[in-house]
Amino acid sequence: MAANPVQVLSKYTELFGDTFRFYLGGIKEAIVTTNPAVMQHVLKTNSENYQKSEIQVKRMGHFLGKGLLTTHGDPWRTQRRLIQKGFDRKQLEALSAIMQDSLAESMLDFNRQIQLGPVDIYPHLMKMTFAMVARSLFGAKLKDEDIDTVSHTICTVQEFIVRQTIQPYLNPWFEVSGELRRHEEMRTHADAILMDYIKTRRQQAPGNDLLQTLMDARYSDGEGMSDEMVLSESMQLLVAGHETSSNALSWLLYLLSSRPDTLERVRQEFDSVLGDASLSFGDVTRLEFTTQVIYEALRLYPPFWMVDRMAIADDRVGDIAIPQGSTVIVFVYGAHHTPHYWPSPESFDPERFLKANEKLRTPFTYLPFGGGPRVCIGNHYAMLQILMILSELLRTYDFQLVPDQTIEARPMVILRPKHGIRMTFTKAVAREVPVSK
Numbered sequence: 001m002a003a004n005p006v007q008v009l010s011k012y013t014e015l016f017g018d019t020f021r022f023y024l025g026g027i028k029e030a031i032v033t034t035n036p037a038v039m040q041h042v043l044k045t046n047s048e049n050y051q052k053s054e055i056q057v058k059r060m061g062h063f064l065g066k067g068l069l070t071t072h073g074d075p076w077r078t079q080r081r082l083i084q085k086g087f088d089r090k091q092l093e094a095l096s097a098i099m100q101d102s103l104a105e106s107m108l109d110f111n112r113q114i115q116l117g118p119v120d121i122y123p124h125l126m127k128m129t130f131a132m133v134a135r136s137l138f139g140a141k142l143k144d145e146d147i148d149t150v151s152h153t154i155c156t157v158q159e160f161i162v163r164q165t166i167q168p169y170l171n172p173w174f175e176v177s178g179e180l181r182r183h184e185e186m187r188t189h190a191d192a193i194l195m196d197y198i199k200t201r202r203q204q205a206p207g208n209d210l211l212q213t214l215m216d217a218r219y220s221d222g223e224g225m226s227d228e229m230v231l232s233e234s235m236q237l238l239v240a241g242h243e244t245s246s247n248a249l250s251w252l253l254y255l256l257s258s259r260p261d262t263l264e265r266v267r268q269e270f271d272s273v274l275g276d277a278s279l280s281f282g283d284v285t286r287l288e289f290t291t292q293v294i295y296e297a298l299r300l301y302p303p304f305w306m307v308d309r310m311a312i313a314d315d316r317v318g319d320i321a322i323p324q325g326s327t328v329i330v331f332v333y334g335a336h337h338t339p340h341y342w343p344s345p346e347s348f349d350p351e352r353f354l355k356a357n358e359k360l361r362t363p364f365t366y367l368p369f370g371g372g373p374r375v376c377i378g379n380h381y382a383m384l385q386i387l388m389i390l391s392e393l394l395r396t397y398d399f400q401l402v403p404d405q406t407i408e409a410r411p412m413v414i415l416r417p418k419h420g421i422r423m424t425f426t427k428a429v430a431r432e433v434p435v436s437k
């Protein structure tokens with residue numbers, strides 16, 4: 001189970017049906033479900049009865065303070081309403097320029113790396129997406145070395161939180177050995193870097209970035225967020241946004257590398273919609289086929305392979321009792337691979353996401369971004385980011401998977417490629433494209 005929970009839970013789903021119980025560590029009751037009605041009930045219809053899991057609230061809260069990821073009830077609702085504005089259509093239009101500038105810089109670095117030989121795309125894409133999210137938050141002037149420090153801190157602290165959670169018996173040791181303190185100090189250092197940008201911005205002209213949205217937001221009493229709150233929410237957006245889009249992009253490139261026909265159709269769509277121009281938010285709805293391809297990649301490899309909740313009070317869905325204190329595991333990967341809802345679930349078929357098929361789909365069978373009121377706040381941003389990076393990579397390079405490597409998913413918090421995904425990039429063969437969009 002610890003080595004590969006996705007494999008074990010998929011097998012149990014086959015054996016015991018779409019909703020079954022087991023006991024975590026022999027004591028704590030967990031209900032695993034791929035049943036759309038149960039998932040909808042827990043995430044949406046009766047979401048008030050469910051809180052986020054301990055890992056998010058207690059352990060992440062210790063390092064990240066209070067914010068979207070780590071709060072419930074009214075405090076969460078208030079913050080969500082304010083922050084939502086940062087991801088609306090108008091703001092995403094405005095962010096497109098910052099995102100493109102960040103991408104141009106990342107592509108220079110990527111180009112240097114691929115000249116040296118085959119690369120594992122995962123860390124490179126993570127660097128690209130992290131820089132993009134960081135600059136969308138703190139603006140174009142965010143320095144490279146600060147991005148590196150904050151990114152390193154977030155990765156290290158997140159791994160530490162996972163260790164604290166899956167090996168809870170080591171927690172006393174983490175305290176006495178100084179490991180906990182060392183990670184707290186890293187976080188304090190990263191905080192100080194970002195706080196400097198916040199304080200400086202308070203004295204400067206407004207920017208077009210998410211930091212500005214956070215600073216301009218007003219509670220119902222007319223007060224704005226404190227600097228500490230702005231910092232906490234920024235850090236939580238960085239945590240939530242840093243490994244998800246890069247993960248999706250890695251699996252997407254992997255899938256495309258062995259499907260030349262699909263790849264060619266994607267390239268043709270980029271050519272006809274963008275010409276030789278860069279992608280911005282307004283182009284997204286016109287990239288219909290590429291969006292279907294991304295959705296299908298997110299179905300096969302959902303970065304969050306599960307979403308968990310804890311029941312505050314006894315509850316019931318149909319004949320399934322959910323006792324107070326039990327954990328419900330919404331098994332997203334399992335739901336995405338259920339033959340009943342997804343015929344030949346292991347095969348790659350973007351046509352499943354044709355607009356005409358949308359209405360035929362059972363609600364809550366496709367949950368890459370979660371569902372209900374806590375659905376991913378960055379979902380449109382993520383799609384924009386994936387399309388932007390994909391369009392630049394395909395415009396610049398041809399790519400091949402390095403032969404004889406084992407590609408395997410390792411489901412930790414995120415569905416990472418266990419041994420990486422090694423690819424060779426070469427200059428793209430020149431194509432005839434319209435001059436501009």
Ligand code: HEM
Nearest residue numbers: 240241244245248303304307368369370374376377378382
């Ligand atoms: C392909 C990329 C992404 C995927 C698959 C993804 C997936 C998810 C999922 C499944 C949830 C719900 C978790 C739950 O209900 O417990 C979530 C929440 C969240 N995501 Fe994303 N995400 C992505 C990108 C992003 C990005 C780029 C950002 C920010 C820039 C972001 C920010 C957040 C935040 C703040 C939440 C918590 C929302 C709340 O509780 O109100 N995500 N994401």
